[in-house]
Amino acid sequence: xxxxxxxxxxxxxxxxxxxxxxxxxxxxxxxxxxxxxxxxxxxxxxxxxxxxxxxxxxxxxxxxxxxxxxxxxxxxxxxxxxxxxxxxxxxxxxxxxxxxxxxxxxxxxxxxxxxxxxxxxxxxxxxxxxxxxxxxxxxxxxxxxxxxxxxxxxxxxxxxxxxxxxxxxxxxxxxxxxxxxxxxxxxxxxxxxxxxxxxxxxxxxxxxxxxxxxxxxxxxxxxxxxxxxxxxxxxxxxxxxxxxxxxxxxxxxxxxxxxxxxxxxxxxxxxxxxxxxxxxxxxxxxxxxxxxxxxxxxxxxxxxxxxxxxxxxxxxxxxxxxxxxxxxxxxxxxxxxxxxxxxxxxxxxxxxxxxxxxxxxxxxxxxx
Amino acid sequence: xxxxxxxxxxxxxxxxxxxxxxxxxxxxxxxxxxxxxxxxxxxxxxxxxxxxxxxxxxxxxxxxxxxxxxxxxxxxxxxxxxxxxxxxxxxxxxxxxxxxxxxxxxxxxxxxxxxxxxxxxxxxxxxxxxxxxxxxxxxxxxxxxxxxxxxxxxxxxxxxxxxxxxxxxxxxxxxxxxxxxxxxxxxxxxxxxxxxxxxxxxxxxxxxxxxxxxxxxxxxxxxxxxxxxxxxxxxxxxxxxxxxxxxxxxxxxxxxxxxxxxxxxxxxxxxxxxxxxxxxx
Numbered sequence: 001x002x003x004x005x006x007x008x009x010x011x012x013x014x015x016x017x018x019x020x021x022x023x024x025x026x027x028x029x030x031x032x033x034x035x036x037x038x039x040x041x042x043x044x045x046x047x048x049x050x051x052x053x054x055x056x057x058x059x060x061x062x063x064x065x066x067x068x069x070x071x072x073x074x075x076x077x078x079x080x081x082x083x084x085x086x087x088x089x090x091x092x093x094x095x096x097x098x099x100x101x102x103x104x105x106x107x108x109x110x111x112x113x114x115x116x117x118x119x120x121x122x123x124x125x126x127x128x129x130x131x132x133x134x135x136x137x138x139x140x141x142x143x144x145x146x147x148x149x150x151x152x153x154x155x156x157x158x159x160x161x162x163x164x165x166x167x168x169x170x171x172x173x174x175x176x177x178x179x180x181x182x183x184x185x186x187x188x189x190x191x192x193x194x195x196x197x198x199x200x201x202x203x204x205x206x207x208x209x210x211x212x213x214x215x216x217x218x219x220x221x222x223x224x225x226x227x228x229x230x231x232x233x234x235x236x237x238x239x240x241x242x243x244x245x246x247x248x249x250x251x252x253x254x255x256x257x258x259x260x261x262x263x264x265x266x267x268x269x270x271x272x273x274x275x276x277x278x279x280x281x282x283x284x285x286x287x288x289x290x291x292x293x294x295x296x297x298x299x300x301x302x303x304x305x306x307x308x309x310x311x312x313x314x315x316x317x318x319x320x321x322x323x324x325x326x327x328x329x330x331x332x333x334x335x336x337x338x339x340x341x342x343x344x345x346x347x348x349x350x351x352x353x354x355x356x357x358x359x360x361x362x363x364x365x366x367x368x
Numbered sequence: 369x370x371x372x373x374x375x376x377x378x379x380x381x382x383x384x385x386x387x388x389x390x391x392x393x394x395x396x397x398x399x400x401x402x403x404x405x406x407x408x409x410x411x412x413x414x415x416x417x418x419x420x421x422x423x424x425x426x427x428x429x430x431x432x433x434x435x436x437x438x439x440x441x442x443x444x445x446x447x448x449x450x451x452x453x454x455x456x457x458x459x460x461x462x463x464x465x466x467x468x469x470x471x472x473x474x475x476x477x478x479x480x481x482x483x484x485x486x487x488x489x490x491x492x493x494x495x496x497x498x499x500x501x502x503x504x505x506x507x508x509x510x511x512x513x514x515x516x517x518x519x520x521x522x523x524x525x526x527x528x529x530x531x532x533x534x535x536x537x538x539x540x541x542x543x544x545x546x547x548x549x550x551x552x553x554x555x556x557x558x559x560x561x562x563x564x565x566x567x568x569x570x571x572x573x574x575x576x577x578x579x580x581x582x583x584x585x586x587x588x589x590x591x592x593x594x595x596x597x598x599x600x601x602x603x604x605x606x607x608x609x610x611x612x613x614x615x616x617x618x619x620x621x622x623x624x625x626x627x628x629x630x631x632x633x634x635x636x637x638x639x640x641x642x643x644x645x646x647x648x649x
């Protein structure tokens with residue numbers, strides 16, 4: 001059987017012509033869409049963020065004040081964020097939220113633009129969270145710490161003895177066996193395990209890993225689950241567990257109204273200080289607006305909104321954050337000087353040690 | 369060859385080109401890219417097999433594959449055992465006019481989001497969840513059992529999903545089965561049990577195997593359910609793959625682990641290929 005593709009009726013439209021005209025129309029429409037899209041993209045601010053920056057209460061005031069739309073894309077983990085950037089075109093992104101310790105990774109890849117220090121409220125930041133060793137590379141500032149907190153012991157004070165939470169020994173003893181959850185992020189919890197065995201987080205080497213692994217295995221033996229942010233927060237909030245290893249104000253503060261029994265301690269061994277920074281992309285075509293955004297986030301108002309974001313709370317890096325007295329109380333704002341003095345920096349391993357730490361974590365997860 | 373002959377030959381190709389193009393763009397090329405990535409070093413070095421050797425040399429990685437195979441095997445077997453009688457009841461016992469409604473009710477859980485369904489199971493199985501309250505309230509247990517954040521919870525979440533899938537494939541197979549087969553078996557003196565074992569079951573085996581294979585493939589590659597319900601008390605392969613990406617962005621190792629997982633699925637496919645024909649033998 002054969003099919004005659006020629007139409008026998010000269011008055012009817014040739015199907016091929018119809019298809020061509022439709023294709024042309026589709027191409028034109030696509031071009032138009034792309035053009036309008038690119039205009040919109042040029043006028044907008046495109047931000048790679050963590051979930052706390054997606055809160056409309058944080059973004060709307062900036063958008064209204066500057067007549068700009070902030071397009072956000074959430075990611076978890078620096079590796080995932082970097083992958084998004086690598087798959088994008090230069091100029092696609094303007095600003096990025098990143099673990100402070102990972103700023104040198106971005107600088108090494110040539111991603112970030114130096115920030116003008118004179119246009120940022122650096123003098124108002126808690127001195128311990130400036131993290132110049134990470135945020136300044138070759139004398140140039142590439143990031144500014146915007147929010148920080150502690151990976152420490154989060155707990156329900158109606159279920160556990162708060163005095164026990166002053167020592168990490170409680171995490172590996174029998175008293176709270178089966179009542180513990182572990183936050184599923186290897187760097188801070190490895191940092192906590194290091195503190196528990198008397199090591200300094202800034203001085204960890206491969207030789208410390210066997211002892212750290214033993215400590216992690218003891219914690220795991222007592223734990224009911226090892227969960228990411230939502231799972232571990234839910235477990236503590238619903239009473240599935242009473243203690244969260246690696247928890248802190250980022251878990252308890254946001255839930256303070258619903259569950260005032262949740263609290264955190266900085267045990268005698270110390271806690272791990274986490275901090276997140278803002279960086280600007282070198283390829284940004286909207287650097288002025290990107291800087292305005294960073295300035296807004298670092299302003300007292302922006303800091304208060306970021307600190308109390310609906311996704312998770314955390315301490316604002318700016319000491320002048322416009323927090324209410326109640327919010328300051330929940331965040332234990334006035335105790336920060338003492339907390340900061342006892343906290344140790346986030347482990348910042350090189351690539352090789354990082355890999356080995358992750359393998360230790362994998363072994364801990366697989367241990368029965 | 370005439371022009372119309374050429375057109376007749378070209379048309380099938382024209383029709384199949386979009387599908388071929390789609391497969392090429394969204395399967396073959398990404399697969400090749402993943403294969404290439406798996407043979408490169410994370411630090412940007414040259415060609416290496418170290419990503420594969422890590423899997424075979426690290427017991428924790430190897431254990432993830434063992435865990436995945438165990439969980440997947442249990443889920444597949446349990447789902448088949450539950451789905452077959454369910455499908456049989458739907459096909460044979462439920463009157464024709466109610467079958468459509470019954471099927472719709474059977475697949476109702478498909479309508480909810482996979483993530484929401486998994487979190488719902490977490491609440492059901494939690495220490496203060498419905499099951500534990502019933503167990504402690506009835507006096508059967510004095511203390512709540514740890515049901516959530518276990519392998520059992522992961523398997524429960526999977527089985528809930530895949531029983532529906534298998535029910536559909538087996539139901540379709542049962543409906544296609546001509547009643548003549550059973551009548552002939554009865555005429556030859558076979559009782560209901562013998563008819564089922566020697567006639568119905570073998571003839572519905574392709575449906576079972578197709579459903580079981582789909583269950584295996586979807587289950588072994590699933591990240592959400594073990595992540596939400598398993599409590600990370602053990603790692604399965606998809607979790608291990610994701611772990612390489614999160615902070616370190618180690619795509620070469622993640623690619624190698626994914627290809628190993630695909631190789632296992634391929635081996636299972638080849639083992640089942642005999643039964644995976646659409647038409648009956």
